[in-house]
Amino acid sequence: MKPSKLSQACLLDVSGELGAEASELLREHVETYPAGMLEYDQALSTFKQLNSLPPLESQMDQVSRERLKQQVKRAVHRAVGQQQKTARLRTMRRWFYRSMSIASGVAAAMVVMAGVYIVRQHIQAHQARVMDAENTFQEMAESHLPYRANTSIRQIRASIDRFGSRNMFDAQSGADSAGMMQLFNALDKIPVPGAEDGLPQSDNIQ
Amino acid sequence: MDAQAVTALLAQCRAGDKSAWDALVDAYWQRLYGFAWQSTKNRDLAHDLVQETFLRVVQKLDRYDHRDKFDAWLFRILVNLIRDHSRSRVRRPVRSTVVDTSTGAEMTDDMAARTGHPSDPVDYQEDVQRLYAALEQLPEIDRQVLLLRHYGEMPFKDIAKMLHCPLGTVLARAHRALGKLRITMEVDHEAK
Numbered sequence: 185m186k187p188s189k190l191s192q193a194c195l196l197d198v199s200g201e202l203g204a205e206a207s208e209l210l211r212e213h214v215e216t217y218p219a220g221m222l223e224y225d226q227a228l229s230t231f232k233q234l235n236s237l238p239p240l241e242s243q244m245d246q247v248s249r250e251r252l253k254q255q256v257k258r259a260v261h262r263a264v265g266q267q268q269k270t271a272r273l274r275t276m277r278r279w280f281y282r283s284m285s286i287a288s289g290v291a292a293a294m295v296v297m298a299g300v301y302i303v304r305q306h307i308q309a310h311q312a313r314v315m316d317a318e319n320t321f322q323e324m325a326e327s328h329l330p331y332r333a334n335t336s337i338r339q340i341r342a343s344i345d346r347f348g349s350r351n352m353f354d355a356q357s358g359a360d361s362a363g364m365m366q367l368f369n370a371l372d373k374i375p376v377p378g379a380e381d382g383l384p385q386s387d388n389i390q
Numbered sequence: 391m392d393a394q395a396v397t398a399l400l401a402q403c404r405a406g407d408k409s410a411w412d413a414l415v416d417a418y419w420q421r422l423y424g425f426a427w428q429s430t431k432n433r434d435l436a437h438d439l440v441q442e443t444f445l446r447v448v449q450k451l452d453r454y455d456h457r458d459k460f461d462a463w464l465f466r467i468l469v470n471l472i473r474d475h476s477r478s479r480v481r482r483p484v485r486s487t488v489v490d491t492s493t494g495a496e497m498t499d500d501m502a503a504r505t506g507h508p509s510d511p512v513d514y515q516e517d518v519q520r521l522y523a524a525l526e527q528l529p530e531i532d533r534q535v536l537l538l539r540h541y542g543e544m545p546f547k548d549i550a551k552m553l554h555c556p557l558g559t560v561l562a563r564a565h566r567a568l569g570k571l572r573i574t575m576e577v578d579h580e581a582k
Contacts, residue, residue, distance in 0.1 A: 191561075191565045192558060192561035192562065192565065195546070195561050195564055195565055195568075196546065196561065199539065199545070199546065201545050201546060201547065226569075226572065227565070227568070229572070230568040230569070230571060230572045231568065233521065233568075233571065233572070233575065234521075234536060234539075234540055234568065234571070235540065236517070236518070236521070237428075237518065237521060237522075237540055237541075238518060239424070239541075240420055240423060240424040240427070240541070243427075249420070249423075252419075252423065252437050253415060253416070253419050255437070255441065256415050256419060256437075256440060256441045256444055257411070257412050257415050259441050259444070259445060260408075260411045260412075260415060260444050260445065260448060261408050261411065263445050263448040263449070264406060264408060264411055264448055267406075267448060267449070268406050
């Protein structure tokens with residue numbers, strides 16, 4: 185065993201920290217080697233000397249010790265109380281901020297929903313006004329068209345024209361229709377009284 | 391106090407049980423105070439430092455790692471406070487005091503060294519004073535190991551954990567310190 189290890193083992197043994205088995209081995213070793221025994225004796229005597237230092241009980245009476253201990257306890261109680269108070273405040277503050285954030289979120293959502301509703305209402309009202317305006321305009325335009333009475337006459341004339349052209353095709357294909365064609369042509373050549381001079385037509389002119 | 395009891399007590403302390411805090415102070419105050427007193431040689435300062443140690447425990451208990459031994463954690467706080475105070479004392483010296491056990495009155499170191507206790511044998515008292523003086527001459531780290539072992543009642547294994555160094559190093563320091571103490575005491579005896 186190295187001297188440094190021996191001295192450490194001796195120190196552990198005399199301080200009562202060496203296990204029973206290791207302690208037994210150490211004793212066997214120091215009994216075998218005189219130098220080891222000397223080392224052990226020195227460690228033992230010095231350690232005993234250290235243990236001769238007076239303990240606290242002999243240096244301070246019970247009352248003083250108790251008084252100091254009570255002071256420490258009071259300080260600890262104050263610190264614990266302060267810590268609990270701080271923890272409570274922290275918890276309350278956390279709950280306050282949490283509830284405030286929830287309320288703010290709800291309020292913000294309500295504002296957004298109200299905004300969307302108002303905008304939608306505005307758009308619908310605008311569309312309704314536009315449609316009303318269009319309808320009104322159309323009705324007014326139709327009721328104020330010029331020569332409304334002549335329109336039907338022109339439509340009848342256009343129908344007769346279409347009928348004439350279709351019958352012309354049929355007349356060209358059939359020899360029997362030649363007479364009808366001549367009749368129509370003749371009718372066309374008849375001047376309409378009043379159409380040129382703008383005078384109203386009368387039944388007795390024909 | 392065994393590890394399970396300490397764990398249960400700390401759980402109660404965490405829950406804010408003041409009687410559990412009282413029990414914790416009862417369990418550790420004397421060891422802490424004895425160590426602080428012998429380290430600082432000042433009764434009031436030792437009291438302040440021990441009180442501050444417990445207040446730090448109140449503040450930092452949530453951060454305490456259960457894998458560490460509570461004793462070691464507690465004494466580490468105190469040792470750090472003593473070290474911080476020693477650094478500040480370089481700038482502002484404090485007159486150290488001890489207490490006369492017969493009267494409870496505080497005296498300076500020199501007065502205490504000169505005054506014998508009437509009820510104790512004179513030789514014993516002189517030996518104790520020489521031992522204190524020899525302790526004072528030790529390097530701080532060596533003295534700390536011996537005081538933690540004697541007044542802190544900590545095993546060398548826990549001291550090693552507390553100081554974050556191997557057990558061999560702590561034992562070597564203790565062996566060296568005890569050797570110096572022995573030599574100092576022998577020289578004093580021969581001189582006498």
